Amino acid sequence: xxxxxxxxxxxxxxxxxxxxxxxxxxxxxxxxxxxxxxxxxxxxxxxxxxxxxxxxxxxxxxxxxxxxxxxxxxxxxxxxxxxxxxxxxxxxxxxxxxxxxxxxxxxx
Amino acid sequence: xxxxxxxxxxxxxxxxxxxxxxxxxxxxxxxxxxxxxxxxxxxxxxxxxxxxxxxxxxxxxxxxxxxxxxxxxxxxxxxxxxxxxxxxxxxxxxxxxxxxxxxxxxxxxxxxxxx
Amino acid sequence: xxxxxxxxxxxxxxxxxxxxxxxxxxxxxxxxxxxxxxxxxxxxxxxxxxxxxxxxxxxxxxxxxxxxxxxxxxxxxxxxxxxxxxxxxxxxxxxxxxxxxxxxxxxxxxxxxxxxxxxxxxxxxxxxxxxxxxxxxxxxxxxxxxxxxxxxxxxxxxxxxxxxxxxxxxxxxxxxxxxxxxxxxxxxxxxxxxxxxxxxxxxxxxxxxxxxxxxxxxxxxxxxxxxxxxxxxxxxxxxxxxxxxxxxxxxxxxxxxxxxxxxxxxxxxxxxxxxxxxxxxxxxxxxxxxxxxxxxxxxxxxxxxxxxxxxxxxxxxxxxxxxxxxxxxxxxxxxxxxxxxxxxxxxxxxxxxxxxxxxxxxxxxxxxxxxxxxxxxxxxxxxxxxxxxxxxxxxxxxxxxxxxxxxxxxxxxxxxxxxxxxxxxxxxxxxxxxxxxxxxxxxxxxxxxxxxxxxxxxxxxxxxxxxxxxxxxxxxxxxxxxxxxxxxxxxxxxxxxxxxxxxxxxxxx
Numbered sequence: 001x002x003x004x005x006x007x008x009x010x011x012x013x014x015x016x017x018x019x020x021x022x023x024x025x026x027x028x029x030x031x032x033x034x035x036x037x038x039x040x041x042x043x044x045x046x047x048x049x050x051x052x053x054x055x056x057x058x059x060x061x062x063x064x065x066x067x068x069x070x071x072x073x074x075x076x077x078x079x080x081x082x083x084x085x086x087x088x089x090x091x092x093x094x095x096x097x098x099x100x101x102x103x104x105x106x107x108x
Numbered sequence: 109x110x111x112x113x114x115x116x117x118x119x120x121x122x123x124x125x126x127x128x129x130x131x132x133x134x135x136x137x138x139x140x141x142x143x144x145x146x147x148x149x150x151x152x153x154x155x156x157x158x159x160x161x162x163x164x165x166x167x168x169x170x171x172x173x174x175x176x177x178x179x180x181x182x183x184x185x186x187x188x189x190x191x192x193x194x195x196x197x198x199x200x201x202x203x204x205x206x207x208x209x210x211x212x213x214x215x216x217x218x219x220x221x222x223x
Numbered sequence: 224x225x226x227x228x229x230x231x232x233x234x235x236x237x238x239x240x241x242x243x244x245x246x247x248x249x250x251x252x253x254x255x256x257x258x259x260x261x262x263x264x265x266x267x268x269x270x271x272x273x274x275x276x277x278x279x280x281x282x283x284x285x286x287x288x289x290x291x292x293x294x295x296x297x298x299x300x301x302x303x304x305x306x307x308x309x310x311x312x313x314x315x316x317x318x319x320x321x322x323x324x325x326x327x328x329x330x331x332x333x334x335x336x337x338x339x340x341x342x343x344x345x346x347x348x349x350x351x352x353x354x355x356x357x358x359x360x361x362x363x364x365x366x367x368x369x370x371x372x373x374x375x376x377x378x379x380x381x382x383x384x385x386x387x388x389x390x391x392x393x394x395x396x397x398x399x400x401x402x403x404x405x406x407x408x409x410x411x412x413x414x415x416x417x418x419x420x421x422x423x424x425x426x427x428x429x430x431x432x433x434x435x436x437x438x439x440x441x442x443x444x445x446x447x448x449x450x451x452x453x454x455x456x457x458x459x460x461x462x463x464x465x466x467x468x469x470x471x472x473x474x475x476x477x478x479x480x481x482x483x484x485x486x487x488x489x490x491x492x493x494x495x496x497x498x499x500x501x502x503x504x505x506x507x508x509x510x511x512x513x514x515x516x517x518x519x520x521x522x523x524x525x526x527x528x529x530x531x532x533x534x535x536x537x538x539x540x541x542x543x544x545x546x547x548x549x550x551x552x553x554x555x556x557x558x559x560x561x562x563x564x565x566x567x568x569x570x571x572x573x574x575x576x577x578x579x580x581x582x583x584x585x586x587x588x589x590x591x592x593x594x595x596x597x598x599x600x601x602x603x604x605x606x607x608x609x610x611x612x613x614x615x616x617x618x619x620x621x622x623x624x625x626x627x628x629x630x631x632x633x634x635x636x637x638x639x640x641x642x643x644x645x646x647x648x649x650x651x652x653x654x655x656x657x658x659x660x661x662x663x664x665x666x667x668x669x670x671x672x673x674x675x676x677x678x679x680x681x682x683x684x685x686x687x688x689x690x691x692x693x694x695x696x697x698x699x700x701x702x703x704x705x706x707x708x709x710x711x712x713x714x715x716x717x718x719x720x721x722x723x724x725x726x727x728x729x730x731x732x
Contacts, residue, residue, distance in 0.1 A: 003634075003635065003703050003707055006562055006638070006642075008634075008638055010625075010630075010634045012625065012626035012631070012700060012701045012703065015625050015626050019626075064663075064668075065524065065660060068524070068660075069524060069525055072521070072524075075521065076521060076524070079521055080223045080525070082456075083459055083462075084222055085219035085220070085221050085222025085223070085459075085463075086215060086216060086219055086222075087137060087215045087395075087396055088128060088129045088130070088131075088215065089459075090396060090457070090459050091128040091129055091400075091403065092129050093457050094400065094404075094457040095125060095129075096456055096457075097446055097449060097450060097456055097457045097511075098407065098442070098443070098446035101446045101449065101507060102439065102442030102443070102446070103442075104503050104504060104506075104507045105438045105439075105441045105442040105445065105499065105501075105503075106435075106438050106442065108502070108503020108504065108506075108507075121406075128399070128403075137399060141399060144403070145406060148406050148409050148410055151413050152409075155416060180416070181413075184364055184412075184413075184416075187364075187368060188367075188409060191368070191371045194375050195371070195374070195402045198375060198378060198379060198398060199395060199399065202378075202382055202391045202395040205385050206388075206391045206392055206395060218392055218395075220388065220392055221389060221393055221396070221462075221467070221531075223525070223526075
């Protein structure tokens with residue numbers, strides 16, 4: 001059940017067998033660990049540098065990739081301005097697309 | 109002068125696009141789209157016109173007629189007009205709903221969906 | 224079964240208009256009617272696909288003729304209206320059938336009675352009929368008519384929640400864009416009719432020589448269809464529409480957008496395949512596709528509205544399909560062009576499964592919680608067990624994680640694009656990684672974290688609809704070779720070498 005692309009090929013079955021092997025190795029390593037975890041004790045609390053966390057603290061979705069979004073901010077701001085939500089802009093960009101496609105067909 | 113109807117219809121299409129880009133009132137945007145539709149309909153009708161032709165109805169044709177205009181573009185135009193009616197009605201209905209929610213018809217202010 | 228192609232279009236159309244009348248009598252009868260119409264449509268649609276795949280020849284059905292096979296008049300004039308279903312049309316039809324049936328089944332328990340369930344179901348059937356007509360028709364003007372039927376039904380469905388402020392805005396904008404796209408197509412149809420006095424796709428394809436007017440017509444068609452397929456820079460309606468439409472309509476909207484990609488393939492390879500399918504057009508479509516992928520994924524990073532986030536993910540997948548189509552045009556005669564088209568066409572059904580599953584889960588979340596704002600959601604995994612599993616599956620498939628189906632098709636797209644242009648391939652792979660980050664963030668924000676609220680699980684009907692898509696994701700992922708061989712390869716062959724067969728099937732000889 002593999003599919004070829006001319007040079008490479010992709011076979012999910014082979015991949016699944018390999019993935020199972022890797023998982024088995026991981027599981028074997030995990031079994032070597034010490035079992036000191038106890039349910040219902042302080043160990044269940046999230047650990048953050050030993051600080052006491054306020055009730056309901058957690059990592060929200062907006063916190064993920066904060067640095068990434070911050071680094072790309074100039075680009076993302078520009079893209080956000082591009083998606084202005086103004087219908088006249090939508091139509092203008094449609095005309096741009098139309099002119100580009102007509103030009104490409106005429107010239108190429 | 110034979111190409112005049114095509115030129116006029118394309119001018120209408122251009123004016124409609126201009127209205128869509130420049131105007132901000134939702135009703136006027138719907139009018140702009142209608143103007144483009146009318147331009148396209150005019151284009152279709154003038155495609156089938158034959159100079160001096162009569163309406164393409166065989167049973168009512170006068171004896172000794174020379175030419176008839178093409179019936180197919182007229183059928184296309186009728187269909188396009190009906191479709192245009194439906195789209196215009198739907199757009200105006202949404203404009204009413206938007207006005208009830210926001211209290212404005214200014215497309216520059218109706219931009220909750222952006223980014 | 225000789226009338227199956229027209230019945231597959233006519234029956235949902237009849238069902239759509241009879242539904243409100245039945246609803247006046249009895250609500251139970253209305254639901255049974257909707258299910259019955261869906262089943263009958265499925266039977267006829269699958270019969271069409273089965274016939275086409277079994278015979279390997281395009282299926283032609285003529286309307287208004289003494290017999291359905293008389294596609295030309297006695298003098299040999301191809302003036303009759305025909306439906307032509309080749310392997311590509313059958314494949315696109317299967318996608319539409321799948322989306323419509325699942326959306327309809329989901330809507331039975333998703334739509335609330337007081338929110339206009341009758342009209343919602345009716346519009347869904349209308350949209351379904353329009354998409355099926357769009358992929359089956361062999362006549363350029365009927366193509367425009369079905370395009371407009373889908374536009375009107377789709378926009379009415381996008382604005383379904385008129386009591387909220389966002390959906391009508393999305394519907395208005397989408398309607399404007401769809402109408403403009405449709406009118407561009409109509410101008411193009413007019414130009415071709417004025418030049419050749421014909422509307423039959425096969426006959427036009429035979430006549431088109433590549434004059435200046437032909438080029439203008441192709442440019443207008445490309446502009447309208449690329450807009451409808453969600454290509455940057457005219458993609459902005461897509462996140463609005465997908466983000467605000469009710470879930471059962473969104474999955475059919477995705478199928479509608481894919482019908483536009485089908486139309487793009489049909490126009491470039493069949494209608495203008497003889498004279499004007501130049502590499503320049505291929506590069507245009509491929510580069511627009513790559514820009515679409517990149518822009519949509521970057522926009523998805525910063526979204527906080529869950530529907531809009533997944534909507535941008537869906538637009539990026541459309542970009543992958545456009546990229547594959549473009550590479551397929553660029554390298555039409557070479558081996559990797561065929562691989563690209565295989566990947567692109569296979570990606571259509573994979574995308575429908577993964578994006579559709581995500582939108583159905585979002586619908587369930589909206590129904591349970593009443594909000595899809597990432598900032599206010601969280602911890603839903605404690606109660607919505609099935610939904611969280613489905614969301615994770617759909618998200619991983621969307622991002623192209625092996626062994627799910629999204630990877631199988633993206634693999635083909637990457638490999639073939641790399642041979643055409645390594646830069647485009649690199650951008651596509653990079654965007655896929657970014658997309659994984661985006662969907663992980665969405666999953667984290669919605670389902671993980673401390674339990675915040677008690678919500679009930681979705682009704683069984685909605686879960687079954689999601690389950691069907693989940694099964695498709697896993698099965699297509701584990702056995703891609705089987706489906707590519709049976710369904711995708713014939714469709715690719717119908718494009719690359721099948722133009723002569725398409726013409727011969729309609730025009731005879």
